[in-house]
Amino acid sequence: MKTDVRLRLARNIPFFYGWIIVAAAFLGTFIGGGLQSFTFSIFLEPMSKDLGWSRTVLTGALAVRIITAASLAPLFGVTVDRHGPRMLIALAAIIGSVAALLISRVNEVWQFYVIFAFVGISGGAGLGGVVTGATVSKWFVRLRGRALAITTMAGPAPGLFLAPILTLIVFNQGWRHGWILMSILFITLLLPVAFFMVRQPEDLGLLPDGVSSKDKLKRSYEQRGGLESLYPWSLKESMRTKALWLLVLTQILSGLSISSVVLHEFSYVRDLGFSTTVAAGVLSTHAGFAMAIRPVWGIALERIPVRFAMCAVYLGTAVGLVILLNATTVTTLFLFAVVYGTTVAGLAVSQTIIFPNYFGRDHVGAIRGFTMPLTMPAGAVGPLLVSIIYDLNGDYFTAFSILTILLLLSAGLILITKPPRPPR
16 A cells, blocks of 8 residues: 555545554554463463473563564664654564464474564564554644553453453463464454554644644644643653653563563462463453553543653552452452553553653654663563562462562652753
8 A cells, every 4th residue: 555545545534544543553552462461371371281381481482572672672663763664563464473373383492482582573662662652652742642542452452352262262272273363363454554554644744633734733732731842852862861761760660560460460360279261351351441441541641740640550550469469359359450450551551652742752763762672671571580489489479579569669760750851
């Protein structure tokens, strides 16, 4: 599909083309999430039993994926800023499909790790905030909160829609059939998404939010009362601010915790003696609330400083973990899922929106690409450390208690992370 076809589509549809970008970004993130924590947690137990691998070995593959994604993020970020996301998403679709199919055939640890290195392209940097999030940020200013909220709803969506289906397939037909399903989804659903993506509204003769003039766009910035940076920070300029490095540190600490909970909660519930049905239900409830409540967070982020919202997220998720640590009944397990899902719903949208809000939309891909090699490894280290502690102690209590403390530290740190002042 050539650019002129997208241009004709943008002119003929009765709404702003940016919402097509949002829909495409949602679907891309949804499929990419199928190779990540929400659904990967379902494969942990059956793959461990069938192949004789420990959970530490299995989660180690996620570490390889994240390291690959982190190393590619700077390149992907610059590519999005200069050329747009279309080729990157197409590449992610092809590689993700092949990788999932190959995983269904693995028998050796080295095979699993090599394949998951390529998964970093499809489900990590290729479809994470550095590509889809940066692109959506360029299309919206005043409505950025709700646009990114809808986009990031796709993060937990696999836990809500794919997890129940995969649970049935994996525990009845075998884990290899589950990976084959993921391969089919990648090539049939994700590849068409690439053709609708456009770098920024100006490439189609449009303006952010669908406003009709630059004067109206300027007023959108002014009406946000300091919530949005008018100054287009370059990567080099942003690196000289205290705010960027505080954001990096906060996302490292919180990343150690959030990524670990998503990956291990299914096994946590199973280890308490509950059935796979209950475990899948808790996971789906967590995912459902994390997805359904996200638009509320998005609208709130259009009105309040993002650091206050992020603080509330970290405090709420810490409360959720305290409930989980004391859960002994199905009721308390689902209470955890509701509390944790409701609050963690604001995490992805706030962590994505804070970069364009603090540093402007012009170079957001490059800035996100720079930070991701620093922050993404936390998503690998956290689950791996939890697995090691589990293998040593035989339970999750100690590890999840540490995760709770990390979230409380993140809440305090984000409060002192104020927007940078533009250089004179």
